[in-house]
Amino acid sequence: MGAESLTGADKSSIAELRGATKRFGAVVAARDINLSINRGEFLSFLGPSGCGKTTALRMLAGFEAPTEGDIYLDGQRVNDIPAHQRPVNMVFQHYALFPHLTVAENISYGLRQRRPKPPAAEIEAAVNRALETVRLPGFGPRRIWEMSGGQQQRVALARAIINEPKLLLLDEPMAALDKKLRHDMQIELQTLQRKLGITFILVTHDQEEALSMSDRICIMRDGGIVQIGSPRDLYDRPKNRYVADFVGKSNFFEGRVTSVAGDTADLQGAAGISFIGHAGAGIAVGQRAIASLRPEQISLSRGDGGVPVTVVNRIFLGEHTEYLVQNPDLGQFLILASRQAEAGEGNLEPGETGSVSWRDGAALILNND
Amino acid sequence: MRFYAIAVYLFLYIPIGVIAVFSFNAGRYAAQLQGFSTQWYGKALSNPFVMEALQTSATVAAVSATLATIAGTLAALALQGVTGKPRMIFDALLYIAVMVPGIVIGISTLIALVTLFDWLNPMIAAFWPVAESAPKLQMGKGSLIAAHGMFTMALVVIIVRARVAGMDRSLIEASADLGATPLGTFRQVTLPQIFPAILAGFLLAFTFSFDDFIIAFFVAGSETTLPIYVFSSIRRGVTPEINAIGTMVLTVSLLILVVAQSILQRGRRAQTG
Numbered sequence: 001m002g003a004e005s006l007t008g009a010d011k012s013s014i015a016e017l018r019g020a021t022k023r024f025g026a027v028v029a030a031r032d033i034n035l036s037i038n039r040g041e042f043l044s045f046l047g048p049s050g051c052g053k054t055t056a057l058r059m060l061a062g063f064e065a066p067t068e069g070d071i072y073l074d075g076q077r078v079n080d081i082p083a084h085q086r087p088v089n090m091v092f093q094h095y096a097l098f099p100h101l102t103v104a105e106n107i108s109y110g111l112r113q114r115r116p117k118p119p120a121a122e123i124e125a126a127v128n129r130a131l132e133t134v135r136l137p138g139f140g141p142r143r144i145w146e147m148s149g150g151q152q153q154r155v156a157l158a159r160a161i162i163n164e165p166k167l168l169l170l171d172e173p174m175a176a177l178d179k180k181l182r183h184d185m186q187i188e189l190q191t192l193q194r195k196l197g198i199t200f201i202l203v204t205h206d207q208e209e210a211l212s213m214s215d216r217i218c219i220m221r222d223g224g225i226v227q228i229g230s231p232r233d234l235y236d237r238p239k240n241r242y243v244a245d246f247v248g249k250s251n252f253f254e255g256r257v258t259s260v261a262g263d264t265a266d267l268q269g270a271a272g273i274s275f276i277g278h279a280g281a282g283i284a285v286g287q288r289a290i291a292s293l294r295p296e297q298i299s300l301s302r303g304d305g306g307v308p309v310t311v312v313n314r315i316f317l318g319e320h321t322e323y324l325v326q327n328p329d330l331g332q333f334l335i336l337a338s339r340q341a342e343a344g345e346g347n348l349e350p351g352e353t354g355s356v357s358w359r360d361g362a363a364l365i366l367n368n369d
Numbered sequence: 370m371r372f373y374a375i376a377v378y379l380f381l382y383i384p385i386g387v388i389a390v391f392s393f394n395a396g397r398y399a400a401q402l403q404g405f406s407t408q409w410y411g412k413a414l415s416n417p418f419v420m421e422a423l424q425t426s427a428t429v430a431a432v433s434a435t436l437a438t439i440a441g442t443l444a445a446l447a448l449q450g451v452t453g454k455p456r457m458i459f460d461a462l463l464y465i466a467v468m469v470p471g472i473v474i475g476i477s478t479l480i481a482l483v484t485l486f487d488w489l490n491p492m493i494a495a496f497w498p499v500a501e502s503a504p505k506l507q508m509g510k511g512s513l514i515a516a517h518g519m520f521t522m523a524l525v526v527i528i529v530r531a532r533v534a535g536m537d538r539s540l541i542e543a544s545a546d547l548g549a550t551p552l553g554t555f556r557q558v559t560l561p562q563i564f565p566a567i568l569a570g571f572l573l574a575f576t577f578s579f580d581d582f583i584i585a586f587f588v589a590g591s592e593t594t595l596p597i598y599v600f601s602s603i604r605r606g607v608t609p610e611i612n613a614i615g616t617m618v619l620t621v622s623l624l625i626l627v628v629a630q631s632i633l634q635r636g637r638r639a640q641t642g
Contacts, residue, residue, distance in 0.1 A: 062545075083542070084548050090543070098558060113550075160547075
């Protein structure tokens with residue numbers, strides 16, 4: 001990598017951000033972002049608003065130039081190449097469809113900018129293919145305002161893929177859709193990505209969206225990358241509390257690390273309750289840290305073999321039931337019980353007492369940041 | 370409350386209604402109705418003085434509105450990038466230009482142009498081969514166009530800028546993203562988006578210039594616009610012919626205003642999609 005990074009971009013990557021920093025006056029929107037995007041992958045930038053994910057996307061699109069660092073597209077440094085000359089297309093948050101043009105005119109817009117302009121028959125054929133791809137055949141002559149939100153999104157998608165871009169950038173494309181439609185669109189996007197083989201880069205604050213669609217997720221905070229990994233990596237091996245909190249639900253218990261052996265650590269929490277599990281990076285004996293326990297890793301029973309708790313609230317979620325329980329030392333935390341696990345015990349009602357337990361090794365011992 | 374409202378509206382519109390009614394008067398005296406006739410419309414339209422004044426007004430209005438629309442649209446687009454204090458100053462100047470009384474614009478334009486001409490004319494004469502035949506700058510259609518154009522340009526800027534501000538920035542980015550050059554984006558996205566406002570601005574500028582009397586009265590020189598003709602005729606007494614002219618001008622102006630308003634409104638719908 002060392003020699004290669006001096007001569008040019010890594011050949012297996014379609015795009016690269018190298019030390020990309022973007023400042024708007026005193027505000028640092030993106031901080032030293034280093035990221036290599038693989039050919040054909042589905043990558044997500046995940047984080048709360050203002051974490052720099054949109055800025056990273058806009059630097060790739062060419063709407064923002066990095067203040068420091070470089071952007072590479074397919075081995076070429078593109079810092080000074082304006083958006084209209086980059087082989088990259090974007091699906092905008094509110095679609096940004098041209099209201100004065102028909103659906104077909106919107107979709108063919110990219111092709112009509114090419115010089116020399118492709119023949120009309122060719123453009124029409126490409127538009128029809130794109131409409132088929134997004135499952136809107138025959139919608140070409142419609143006006144934009146005659147289309148529903150979900151249909152508009154498909155038009156935006158068709159308009160972006162007709163140019164066969166090297167990167168397809170998606171800026172919170174599902175934010176304006178209702179939940180059911182969003183789920184359908186997620187599946188469709190994923191299918192489409194596999195079919196087209198185009199590299200997709202998604203910006204989202206919705207962790208479920210990122211987890212369900214991405215090959216890799218880039219968790220961001222305050223303009224910088226916190227952790228990059230597959231959804232499973234991030235879920236099972238979060239680097240710190242921030243990632244564990246952002247990817248899936250988790251309970252956090254503070255304490256002091258009493259022993260570290262190999263990659264396993266032991267954390268003594270409140271009232272001497274012990275949490276044993278995988279130690280995150282930089283965990284040392286004696287330091288204060290947190291134990292992260294996923295709600296589904298804690299089991300709740302009527303007996304009194306474990307940590308005693310009182311049920312505060314219960315939410316029925318269909319296949320699972322989510323309990324909010326209270327322990328005088330640990331405070332309140334969540335438990336996710338599967339229907340199957342509950343069958344033998346019977347439901348615990350709010351106000352009833354029971355006890356909770358978790359397997360050794362279930363916890364993650366992480367830095368509290 | 371309702372009574373007062375009705376009274377106010379009657380007070381506003383009765384004089385206009387009277388003019389419209391009396392324009393169809395068969396008799397030749399403005400004060401007594403003597404049956405229905407459209408003869409005064411025929412008389413007005415066949416009067417060579419009226420037709421010449423109409424032509425002057427139409428020419429001045431068309432040229433000044435065109436210039437105001439071009440300059441105003443460019444200014445509105447340029448003002449997009451201006452923020453903070455300079456923006457406040459520009460905004461204030463624009464609204465002042467619209468609100469300054471016509472008489473002030475008339476007088477100040479007259480003084481400015483006369484001073485300029487007095488300064489320029491000797492210089493032109495000095496450089497002209499034969500001093501006697503040197504052209505002399507003076508008041509006329511040119512000064513009318515200049516005065517009206519300046520006044521109505523502020524109007525166009527305000528109308529077009531509202532539209533530019535309401536335009537979705539991401540449309541411009543989407544166009545660039547799809548490979549359109551900046552000029553291509555302007556032609557294919559920005560212009561169609563703001564066109565209704567440009568057209569409405571042009572129509573309003575045209576009506577303001579066409580109907581204006583006060584500014585024209587100061588800077589017209591020897592030219593006679595339609596409002597100036599009407600004013601000078603009235604000194605010889607109000608005839609039904611004048612009523613007919615007034616009614617025609619009113620109808621055309623109202624029609625243009627309605628068209629401009631509906632263009633703006635339809636444009637707003639298209640903008641929000």
